[in-house]
Amino acid sequence: QVQLVESGGGSVQAGGSLRLSCAGTGYTYRYNSKGWFRQAPGKEREGVAVIRSDGKTSYADPVKGRFTISQDVDKNTLYLQMDSLKPEDTAMYYCAAGPSYIRESSLLLPGYYGYWGQGTQVTVSS
Numbered sequence: 001q002v003q004l005v006e007s008g009g010g011s012v013q014a015g016g017s018l019r020l021s022c023a024g025t026g027y028t029y030r031y032n033s034k035g036w037f038r039q040a041p042g043k044e045r046e047g048v049a050v051i052r053s054d055g056k057t058s059y060a061d062p063v064k065g066r067f068t069i070s071q072d073v074d075k076n077t078l079y080l081q082m083d084s085l086k087p088e089d090t091a092m093y094y095c096a097a098g099p100s101y102i103r104e105s106s107l108l109l110p111g112y113y114g115y116w117g118q119g120t121q122v123t124v125s126s
Contacts, residue, residue: 002026002097002115009093009120016085016124022078022095022117029076033098036069036080037110038091038122047108048093049080053100058107062088085124092119 008020020036035050049059049069057069068081078095096113106112 004117006117006120009122011123017083020080024076038093040091050107094119
């Protein structure tokens with residue numbers, strides 16, 4: 001069983017930065033594909049950034065060049081560095097874990113991930 005706990009959300013002005021963390025437990029966690037997803041009020045959950053078990057990363061177009069996903073395998077922790085934040089980045093951010101291999105075209109699809117954290121709120125004001 002994999003359990004995920006996010007932290008690091010908060011309120012920031014446009015142009016600012018935040019770093020989200022996701023601590024994972026469970027013996028399979030280090031072999032899972034892992035990712036960050038977000039859901040704004042009235043919108044569907046969407047993929048933001050993911051890292052597959054082989055290190056392949058994928059980013060949603062709106063965050064490319066601004067967000068960076070990384071992980072510390074020894075600490076079982078996933079990170080999302082968010083720079084140049086925009087008001088449209090405001091959402092609840094969730095980390096998730098899924099199978100070790102997910103084909104590239106599906107990496108950002110929430111349905112492929114079976115384990116989810118409780119979420120952390122990110123609010124960006126203009």
